[in-house]
Every structure is written in structure tokens, then in C-alpha cells.
Amino acid sequence: xxxxxxxxxxxxxxxxxxxxxxxxxxxxxxxxxxxxxxxxxxxxxxxxxxxxxxxxxxxxxxxxxxxxxxxxxxxxxxxxxxxxxxxxxxxxxxxxxxxxxxxxxxxxxxxxxxxxxxxxxxxxxxxxxxxxxxxxxxxxxxxxxxxxxxxxxxxxxxxxxxxxxxxxxxxxxxxxxxxxxxxxxxxxxxxxxxxxxxxxxxxxxxxxxxxxxxxxxxxxxxxxxxxxxxxxxxxxxxxxxxxxxxxxxxxxxxxxxxxxxxxxxxxxxxxxxxxxxxxxxxxxxxxxxxxxxxxxxxxxxxxxxxxxxxxxxxxxxxxxxxxxxxxxxxxxxxxxxxxxxxxxxxxxxxxxxxxxxxxxxxxxxxxxxxxxxxxxxxxxxxxxxxxxxxxxxxxxxxxxxxxxxxxxxxxxxxxxxxxxxxxxxxxxxxxxxxxxxxxxxxxxxxxxxxxxxxxxxxxxxxxxxxxxxxxxxxxxxxxxxxxxxxxxxxxxxxxxxxx
Amino acid sequence: xxxxxxxxxxxxxxxxxxxxxxxxxxxxxxxxxxxxxxxxxxxxxxxxxxxxxxxxxxxxxxxxxxxxxxxxxxxxxxxxxxxxxxxxxxxxxxxxxxxxxxxxxxxxxxxxxxxxxxxxxxxxxxxxxxxxxxxxxxxxxxxxxxxxxxxxxxxxxxxxxxxxxxxxxxxxxxxxxxxxxxxxxxxxxxxxxxxxxxxxxxxxxxxxxxxxxxxxxxxxxxxxxxxxxxxxxxxxxxxxxxxxxxxxxxxxxxxxxxxxxxxxxxxxxxxxxxxxxxxxxxxxxxxxxxxxxxxxxxxxxxxxxxxxxxxxxxxxxxxxxxxxxxxxxxxxxxxxxxxxxxxxxxxxxxxxxxxxxxxxxxxxxxxxxxxxxxxxxxxxxxxxxxxxxxxxxxxxxxxxxxxxxxxxxxxxxxxxxxxxxxxxxxxxxxxxxxxxxxxxxxxxxxxxxxxxxxxxxxxxxxxxxxxxxxxxxxxxxxxxxxxxxxxxxxxxxxxxxxx
Numbered sequence: 002x003x004x005x006x007x008x009x010x011x012x013x014x015x016x017x018x019x020x021x022x023x024x025x026x027x028x029x030x031x032x033x034x035x036x037x038x039x040x041x042x043x044x045x046x047x048x049x050x051x052x053x054x055x056x057x058x059x060x061x062x063x064x065x066x067x068x069x070x071x072x073x074x075x076x077x078x079x080x081x082x083x084x085x086x087x088x089x090x091x092x093x094x095x096x097x098x099x100x101x102x103x104x105x106x107x108x109x110x111x112x113x114x115x116x117x118x119x120x121x122x123x124x125x126x127x128x129x130x131x132x133x134x135x136x137x138x139x140x141x142x143x144x145x146x147x148x149x150x151x152x153x154x155x156x157x158x159x160x161x162x163x164x165x166x167x168x169x170x171x172x173x174x175x176x177x178x179x180x181x182x183x184x185x186x187x188x189x190x191x192x193x194x195x196x197x198x199x200x201x202x203x204x205x206x207x208x209x210x211x212x213x214x215x216x217x218x219x220x221x222x223x224x225x226x227x228x229x230x231x232x233x234x235x236x237x238x239x240x241x242x243x244x245x246x247x248x249x250x251x252x253x254x255x256x257x258x259x260x261x262x263x264x265x266x267x268x269x270x271x272x273x274x275x276x277x278x279x280x281x282x283x284x285x286x287x288x289x290x291x292x293x294x295x296x297x298x299x300x301x302x303x304x305x306x307x308x309x310x311x312x313x314x315x316x317x318x319x320x321x322x323x324x325x326x327x328x329x330x331x332x333x334x335x336x337x338x339x340x341x342x343x344x345x346x347x348x349x350x351x352x353x354x355x356x357x358x359x360x361x362x363x364x365x366x367x368x369x370x371x372x373x374x375x376x377x378x379x380x381x382x383x384x385x386x387x388x389x390x391x392x393x394x395x396x397x398x399x400x401x402x403x404x405x406x407x408x409x410x411x412x413x414x415x416x417x418x419x420x421x422x423x424x425x426x427x428x429x430x431x432x433x434x435x436x437x438x439x440x441x442x443x444x445x446x447x448x449x450x451x452x453x454x455x456x457x458x459x460x461x462x463x464x465x466x467x468x469x470x471x472x473x474x475x476x477x478x479x480x481x482x483x484x485x486x487x488x489x490x491x492x493x494x495x496x497x498x499x500x
Numbered sequence: 501x502x503x504x505x506x507x508x509x510x511x512x513x514x515x516x517x518x519x520x521x522x523x524x525x526x527x528x529x530x531x532x533x534x535x536x537x538x539x540x541x542x543x544x545x546x547x548x549x550x551x552x553x554x555x556x557x558x559x560x561x562x563x564x565x566x567x568x569x570x571x572x573x574x575x576x577x578x579x580x581x582x583x584x585x586x587x588x589x590x591x592x593x594x595x596x597x598x599x600x601x602x603x604x605x606x607x608x609x610x611x612x613x614x615x616x617x618x619x620x621x622x623x624x625x626x627x628x629x630x631x632x633x634x635x636x637x638x639x640x641x642x643x644x645x646x647x648x649x650x651x652x653x654x655x656x657x658x659x660x661x662x663x664x665x666x667x668x669x670x671x672x673x674x675x676x677x678x679x680x681x682x683x684x685x686x687x688x689x690x691x692x693x694x695x696x697x698x699x700x701x702x703x704x705x706x707x708x709x710x711x712x713x714x715x716x717x718x719x720x721x722x723x724x725x726x727x728x729x730x731x732x733x734x735x736x737x738x739x740x741x742x743x744x745x746x747x748x749x750x751x752x753x754x755x756x757x758x759x760x761x762x763x764x765x766x767x768x769x770x771x772x773x774x775x776x777x778x779x780x781x782x783x784x785x786x787x788x789x790x791x792x793x794x795x796x797x798x799x800x801x802x803x804x805x806x807x808x809x810x811x812x813x814x815x816x817x818x819x820x821x822x823x824x825x826x827x828x829x830x831x832x833x834x835x836x837x838x839x840x841x842x843x844x845x846x847x848x849x850x851x852x853x854x855x856x857x858x859x860x861x862x863x864x865x866x867x868x869x870x871x872x873x874x875x876x877x878x879x880x881x882x883x884x885x886x887x888x889x890x891x892x893x894x895x896x897x898x899x900x901x902x903x904x905x906x907x908x909x910x911x912x913x914x915x916x917x918x919x920x921x922x923x924x925x926x927x928x929x930x931x932x933x934x935x936x937x938x939x940x941x942x943x944x945x946x947x948x949x950x951x952x953x954x955x956x957x958x959x960x961x962x963x964x965x966x967x968x969x970x971x972x973x974x975x976x977x978x979x980x981x982x983x984x985x986x987x988x989x990x991x992x993x994x995x996x997x998x999x
Contacts, residue, residue, distance in 0.1 A: 019548045022541060023522055026529060034533075038726040039744030042521060049518045227537040245538030 003075035007082055010066045011284065014089060017057045018283025022241040024050040029239045029247055033231045055104075059096040067093060081286055084468045088285025091164065099147050107140050111412055118411035125401035127382050130411065135378035137413045138371050145372060155372040158416030162292040163423060165470045168369060170482075171419055174426070175362045177485045179392065182359055185496050189343050189355075192500035196342035197335050203327040205257040213257070213323055214250055214264040217316070221302055222455040223248070223268040227275050236263040238299075240274030242282045247271075257324070258340060262303050269302035270295060272455060276463030285467035292417065294462065294471050296424025297431060304354050304425070305432040305491070306454070310498075311446035313337045338499050345393050347402040354425075355492050359392050361422040364407070368415045427471075429488035430479050431458070502574035506581055509565045510783065513588060516556045517782025521740040523549040528738045528746055532730045554603075558595040566592055580785055583967040587784025590663065597646050606639050610911055617910035624900035626881045629910065634877035636912045637870050644871060654871040657915030661791040662922060664969045667868060670918055673925070674861045676984045678891065681858055684995050688842050688854075691999035695841035696834050702826040704756040712756070712822055713749055713763040716815070720801055721954040722747070722767040726774050735762040737798075739773030741781045746770075756823070757839060761802055768801035769794060771954060775962030784966035791916065793961065793970050795923025796930060803853050803924070804931040804990070805953070809997075810945035812836045837998050844892050846901040853924075854991050855892075860921040862887050863906070867914045926970075928987035929978050930957065 024047060031043050057063070067090050070076050076083050114133040121130035145154035148161075152169060159166045214230060233249040240246040248267035252260040273295060281287030289295045306312055317333040328336070343353050349360035367384060370376035376384055385404035390396050397403030409417055435457045436442050445453055461478050475483050523546060530542050556562070566589050569575050575582050613632040620629035644653035647660075651668060658665045713729060732748040739745040747766035751759040772788060780786030788794045805811055816832045827835070842852050848859035866883060869875035875883055884903035889895050896902030908916055934956045935941050944952055960977050974982050 016548070019545055023526070023545055023549075026525065026545075027522070030525060030529065034728060034730075036725055036727055036744055036746075038723075039740065042741045042743055046518055046522055046525075049515070050522075224537075226535055228535055229533060231533075241538065242541045244541055245535055247535075 003070060003073045006066055006069055006073075007075075007086075010063070010070065010086070010089065013057060013060075013063060013066075014284055017054050018242075020050050020054045020057070021283065022245075024054070025239045025241045032233045032237070033249065055096060058093060063089070063093050064097070081281075081468065084286050084466075085281075085284045088288070088467045091285075095148065095161065098149070099144055103140065103143055103147065107144075107413055110136060110140065114413075115408065115411045118405070118408065122401050122405040125399040125405065127400045127405060130405065131378055131381075134381065134410060137410065138378055138415070141413050141415050142372055142374070153369065153373060155369045155416060158372060159419060160416075162417050162420050163471060164291055164467075165472055166291075166293070166419065166423070171365070171423075174483065174485050175365060175419075175422070178358055178422070178489065179362050181485070181489050182355060182492065183392075185355060185492055186343070186345065188496055189500050194338075194500050196339040196499075197331070198339065198342065200328075200331055200336065200339045201256040201258055204254060205324050205327050207252050207254060209323045210252045210257060210260050213261055213320065216319060217261060217307070218248075218264055218268040218271075220315075220449055221265065221268055221272070221306070221451050223271050224275050228271055230264065236267050238267045238270035238274065240271070240277075243275050243277050243279045243287075246274040257320075257327075262307065262340075265307045266299040266303040269299035272302075272458070273298040273463055276459045277466055278464055281466060287466050290462075290465065290467050290469070290474055291471045292420040293423030293427060294474065296420055297427030298424075298458070298462070300424045301428035301431055301458075305428055306446065306451070308337075308341050308354065309443070309446060310337055311443040313340075314447045315449035341495060341499055343496070343500070345395065347389075347395075347397050348406055350406075355495070356393075358422045358425060358488075361418050363388050363392055364418040365422075368410070368418065372415055423471075423483070426483055426485060426488050427475065429491045430475060430483065431462070432491070433487040434461075434479050502569060502572045505565055505568055505572075506574075506585075509562070509569065509585070509588065512556060512559075512562060512565075513783055516553050517741075519549050519553045519556070520782065523553070524738045524740045531732045531734075531736070532748065554595060557591060562588070562592050563596070580780075580967065583785050583965075584780075584783045587787070587966045590784075594647065594660065597648070598643055599646060602639065602642055602646065606636075606643075606912055609635060609639065613912075614907065614910045617904065617907065621900050621904040624898040624904065626899045626904060629904065630877055630880075633880065633909060636909065637877055637914070640912050640914050641871055641873070652868065652872060654868045654915060657871060658918060659915075661916050661919050662970060663790055663966075664971055665790075665792070665918065665922070670864070670922075673982065673984050674864060674918075674921070677857055677921070677988065678861050680984070680988050681854060681991065682891075684854060684991055685842070685844065687995055688999050693837075693999050695838040695998075696830070697838065697841065699827075699830055699835065699838045700755040700757055703753060704823050704826050706751050706753060708822045709751045709756060709759050712760055712819065715818060716760060716806070717747075717763055717767040717770075719948055720764065720767055720771070720805070720950050722770050723774050727770055729763065735766050737766045737769035737773065739770070739776075742774050742776050742778045742786075745773040756826075761806065761839075764806045765798040765802040768798035771801075771957070772797040772962055775958045776965055777963050780965060786965050789961075789964065789966050789968070789973055790970045791919040792922030792926060793973065795919055796926030797923075797957070797961070799923045800927035800930055800957070804927055805945065805950070807836075807840055807853065808942070808945060809836055810942040812839075813946045814948040840994060840998055842995070842999070844894065846888075846894075846896050847905055849905075854994070857921045857924060857987075858891050860917050862891055863917040864921075867909070867917065871914055922970075922982070925982055925984060925987050926974065928990045929974060929982065930961070931990070932986040933960075933978050 027043060027046050027050065031039075035043060067086060070086050071090070076086060110133065114130075114137055117133045118130045121127060141158060142154060145157040148157040150157040150160075152167065156167045159168070159171075218230065219225060227244050228246045228248060231247065231249045232251060234251060236248070236250045238246065238248045248264070248271045250260055250264040250267060273289060277289070278287045307316075313333060313336065317336055320336075321328050341354070343355045345356055346352050349357065349364075352360055363385075366388065367376065367381070370384075371378070371381070381404050382400055386396050389403065409415075435454055439445075439453050439457060442454060445451065462474070465474060465477075469477060472482060475481070526542060526545050526549065530538075534542060566585060569581075569585050570589070575585060609632070613629075613636055616632045617629045620626060640657060641653060644656040647656040649656040649659075651666065655666045658667070658670075717729065718724060726743050727745045727747060730746065730748045731750060733750060735747070735749045737745065737747045747763070747770045749759050749763040749766060772794060776788070777786045806815075812832060812835065816835055819835075820827050830838075840853070842854045844855055845851050848856065848863075851859055862884075865887065866875065866880070869883075870877070870880070880903050881899055885895050888902065908914075934953055938944075938952050938956060941953060944950065961973070964973060968976060971981060974980070
């Protein structure tokens, strides 16, 4: 009987999965190949698919099925099914708790808000964006209230992206990191060693960069039979199901890093999606665990693997072949230093592996205050600049390089930023565990063999999906809660090595 | 009140249109960019979209709305709405008359049947395909019976593609054509003039062929802001709505005709779809009139325009620039003759403008007999060869070059072939009318200006959609029923000119 109820719930979710996969296709196409005049219909198609998904999920039958299953003893004995019911319950509660009126208001505000932000950033005039930011904060506070929370309304928003994450747990983590990374930066400041930045002001023909990207992503293990690589302004990864996970990248003629690390980053996301359990699609156990865990997969390959010396022992000779004239006077040692350079800067997306986390911590502190009501929209530029100065020791010359640089707040994505740094923390934790489990892992990299590492990720992380919450997954794999130590140790080794 | 009922019908059709447009996107993507392992999910997505569309259309509420509107005096006074109701009634009747059991059986048979046909063609062994053909004929006969017909069951099937077309009307048309084209071929046979076929055995670099295609389709008027050109094995056109109509082509390094005429053919289909009334999407008045009328648009540009001498006066110098070495010893006169060569051959898709129609007439006669029960599946190879010999004066050396060459029957598409020749007949009719309305039209072509012709097609054909049935449209534009004369006159002029 309970088996039958469970199957009914699964069937409902499968229909929702089909609608969701069509939405993924529509969005991928919109960013890659859709002709200009296809926009209006695409908007209607997307709104229709989103509405249908919401109607299916928030239908009272979903609530009844969840209620009956949760009360059954059958579920207690079926762990995998229990994890799926838990995940669907999370999604259902979110869908029914947020009033449709609020969803509509957010949807209506989003387009003009992003437009205002775009224009404000272009002119570096915060005032143009301020009324939208104020309204967006107010609406997201309503969302937090509707969802409910124990301590901080910001927790309710973070939970949308990172189930179970709380300000109380993250604040001390981030405080330690702010302090430790600060001292690392002081050491860099005192060192006289500097990378050869002009390596990335040379000509790297785009056609060869395409070959480089293909070489890198297939070497790491991204399956082109279950995916593809296309060009977009902002690289992304979209998975319809494990058999169809598409990534995009972009190329800069001069700075070869941009395309290569974008491709590797997205391939990391892509391998995670390709490695999810196909038999559990599109149920929670067949879906990514959280945004933080997803980001740990991209950051692990981008930072832990593709910036390592072992990786470049395999890869630099290949690059030399692809770009003989750009790299003719560059040694492997100089090149590896150049992709590992550390420097304080204003723009998050252009920052290095070390300072990146400081950019996130700044945003975390500001948006928590905004959602709690301790900071007002109008005071954001001042608060940003003060905080930036206290962390980085410098002040952005204009808002476009300060509080206006990111799109997130204009779409209402408060609570998302922390998942980037959580991703870095998890990535370092996984790498530490993988190294302990797989002796001489770096030797594999030197041979261009990444199969053991990918297999470790597949069996420890990919196949788990949402069977566990992020912190449960960390405890299962590492035997401890998420700690700042693996990442800090990694960054320290890096500074020791290069500066 | 009736206005309100009509609006309800429109809203239902708009939802069906969104589902249909998503199916178009899914199918476009499947043929162009979908990775291999995306196939199983794509199958599920397509089946889901088709099922949802069928459920919406065949819903009893659709029937009620149609019934009430058809009985209302309001509809009599609203011509456009009446045309939409008529078109939806056609679709509704088809959807409710064919039993779901039969639809399922056809869907289930389709995949193994196409597979069997593929293998049978590869080995040229008709026996491998025979049982599937037999079953497919039986099922399509059931479809004809379910749909109903006055004279011949084949009429019911033709009507699915060409509303109102009947064997009684087509038989005399095709008989005249068979006879007249036969005498034209005798004249070709008696002439000593032959085109320089080896022009199409040279190297035409693919990148330049891409430029050629782009040049041609934009010159003719295909809007790349509302479409795109991609590569597929079998060129096609897919319209989601007038703002997003995508075409595909393919290139042969040696035979430059293949890509160029494929692109122009599909651009003809594409311009039709781009020119449909956006305010009537996805209602019948905002959709193509019939498959024959659709084909008239591709054939008009491909055969009437792009094989004309006037067209090549503009276009040949451009080709010379693009392919200086391949065309260095070829004159414009020789080139135009070469793209207008006429020769009896075995394969329909490789045949020329004149003999093409004979291939269609042969298929029409055979499939009518198959559906009526006058011919059995097992006797198809013999019947094909006998008929081929009587029409072409030669016998296919093997089934792969005879009755196994086309995919249509393996998917159950009986009644589709005649629309190809109807398209040719309509194309010649339109061209005659356009020439009469637009003095010195050929001079436009000589200047590479096709705007007046496209505009004539837009105002006379595109915007009409399904406001009229094909024969009504012909009468409105030409003042007469469809006649073989315009096409025969065109073909006679061609033979006069070149042979």
C-alpha cells in the first residue's frame, strides 16, 4: 500500500522532471542558439513550464501523499525512499509556503530590477538601482518570513540553496577565514616575488583555445557523448538528466586563463551532473546535494587540480605545442606561478583563489544585515566601501567596481553568495580525503590520468545525490563537520610555494 | 457570450501551441546538437508533449465549444473566427476519430518498421521489410476507415496532409502530366545537347559553400533574426512561431548544387513560416495552409527562381568570386544549363525538376492501390518495377534503387507523396500569377532583388494561413482550379531553351 503511494509520488515527480528538463533545454537554447525574435515565445514557454511544475508540486495530492508516507512505518525501513520523501517535502513546503502573490511580485520586479542594475552599473550610479534593491529586499524578507526560521531570516534564504546552512554555523567559519587569509595576504605583500602577468597579454588563437578546452575537459573525464561545449557570454552548466549535461565557456584572445579555467570549472559541474544516479532521476537522490556541494565539484577541478604543479607537468607541454609563439619564452615554473598569482583586487569574478573568499565574506556580512533589517538599501555603497577598506585595505574608486558589480541582488538572490565559499571549503576537504584514500594521487595528474580521482568523487559524492544533507555528507566522508582547515592549509602551502 | 466561448477555445489552442512549439524545439535540437546519450530522455519528453497535446485537443470541452460555436449566428458574421473554428474542428475530428489503441499500435510499430526498412535498403532485400509494410498498410487502412471517406480510403489519408484533396481530382491531373512529361523526355532524348555534368565533380570548399548559402538565403528574404541555418544529414525547416523558424542544410564538397538548392528550398519553407500572422498564432489562420501549399513555397524559390537564367545573372558572378578555381573554365551559360539538366534516373531525391513528378506519380498510383487493397505488400517490388519500366523505360537494378528507396512507407506516411507534385503545380501557378501582377519581375532577379516577389507571396499566401482550403486559395489567386498547365508550360520553356 505504502509502496503504491510512494510510486504515485514518484510518478508525479517524473512528470515534473520532464517539465523541468524541457525548461533546461529552453534556457540552454536561449543562451546559445535562439534567434533574437524567438525571445517573446521563449518567455511564454518558460513561464508555462514553470507554472505547470509549480501546480504539480503544490497540488494538495502531493501534500496528502507526503503526509501518509511520513506517518508510515514502511518509510522507516526504506532509507533511499525516505531521503526522496524528505527532499520532496522540502520542495513542497517551499512551494506551498510562499504565497503565489509574492512569487508573482518577485517575477514582475525581476526584469525591471535587472535592467535598472545593468544601467546603474554602466553609469556607476547606485541611485538608479536603489529603489529596486529596496523593494527586492522587502520582498525577500517576506519570503523568509513565509518560509519560517529559528534565528535569522537570512537562514531561511540560505536554506533555499544550501539545505541546513545557518548563520550561526557559518559566521565563525568565515571569521576564522577572514583572519587567516588576511595574514596570508600580508605575507604576499612582504614577498618580493611576483608572477609574470604579461604572459596573459599575448595572442592565443581562439581555434587553438577550443582545442585546449576540449583536451582538458575530456582528459578530466567530462563525457562528450552525454554533453557538449558551446560559447556564451557567461559560462554555465545545464543538466537535463545524467545523459544530457551541457556546458558553455568563452574565450579571450589575450588571457588564455579565462577560457581554460571556465571550461574546467563548468566541466567539474558537468561531471557531477553526469554522475548522478540515472535510476533515481528526477528524484532528490538523483539530484545534486546543494549549491555548495555543486560548487565544490567545479572548484575542486578548477583550483585543487588545474592550478596544481602536477597538473601542469602533464598539461604545459601540450599548451606549448598549441601556442608555440605565445609561450616560447615562458618556462613551466613561470607559467604555474602565473596561474597561481595572488593580489588584492576590486572585482570578485576576476579575483584569485585566495582573495576570492574575502569578497564572499564581505557580501555575506552585508546581505545578512540587509535581510535582518540592520542595514538599509540606501546605505549599501557606504557600508560596502567601509567594509571593503577594512578587509582589503583599499576603497573601490566607483560603485561599478564596488557594490554594483554583481547581478545577484538585482534578481533577489540573497543567501546565494556563501555557497561559493562553502564550495571552496568542501573542495579542499574532499581533496584531503581523496589524497588520504588514494596514495600518490599527484602522480596520476602528472601522467594526465584523472580517473582515480573522478571515480572517488563519483562513489563518494555523485551517487549520493540528496541522500544526505551537505553536513551529513561531510561527516560521512571526512568524519567531521565542515572545517576551514583543509582550505587554509591548501592556501598556506600555495603561498609557501610561490611567495 | 459566443465571443467568450471562442476565447476559451483560443486559450486551449494557445496552450496546445506552447506544447507544440516545445516539441518543435526538442526535435530541432535532437537533429542538430543533442548529445548521443540524450536520446532516451528526448524520447520521453517528446512522447509527453505529444500526449498532452492530444489530451487537450480531444478533450470533450473542445468538442462542446466547437459544437456551440458552429451552431451560433455569431460565427457566421466572423469570417476569420469561422476559419479558425473550421480548422480546429478538422484537427479535433482527427484526434477523436482515430482510436488511441490504433495510435499506440502505429507508434509501437514505427521504430522497428523504420529499422527493418533501413536494413532492407542497406542489403536491398525487400523480404526483410515486407512484414512491416504489410502491417503498416493494414493499420493505415484502419485509420482511413476510422476517419471516414466518400470514395476511396486513400482520400482519407491524403486529406491529413492536403485538406480536401481527392483521388478523383488528382488522377486526371497526374495522367495529363505523365503523358506530357513523357513527350518532353522524348524530346530531350532526341536532342544532342547535354550539360557539363563534371562541373559538379570539382572541389567547392565547405567554408565558401557556407558563405554561398548565407548569401543566397538572405538575398531571397529569409530573416536570420527570426531563424538560423544549421547542418543536418537531411535538411529540414522547423517553425516554433513566426519569430523562430530554423532551417538546416548539408554540404557536399564536390556537388555544390546539393547544399545551395537545399538551403534555398528550406529558406522557401522558412519564409512562409516567418510570414504567417503572429496575431493568429497558433490558430489555423496563423498556420500553413497544407503540405502542398508549403511545398509550393520551397519549390517556387528552388525551381522557379533559383534555376532561372535571371537569377544566375545576379548570382553566377558571386559564385565565381567564391569558387575561382572550380569555376575558372565554366561559363554562365554552361552553369545554368548544368543546374537545369534533365535525365531519367532511379532515385527520386536525386532527380531533376522534370522527371521528379514522374517519380511521384508512380508512388501515388502504387500507394492508392495498396490502401484500396488492390495491391498486396508482397507484390510491391514487381509492381514497382513494371510501373517504373512503363513510365521511365528502364528497370531498377535492385530494390534499394526501386521500391526501398524512400522512408515514407516505413513510417506509415501513405498519402504524403502527392503533396510534392501538388507543390510543384502550385508553385508554377503562383509564379504565373506573380509575373502577371508584377511587370518585369525577372529584371528584379537580375539585380538580386527578390523583395517584390516575396511581398507578393506574403500578401497572397503567407497571411492567409488556413483561412481558405488549398483549392479555395488557388481560386482566389488564380481564378481557377489547380491546373497542370502552368507547370507544363514552365517545363516546356525549359526544354525549349536548353535542349
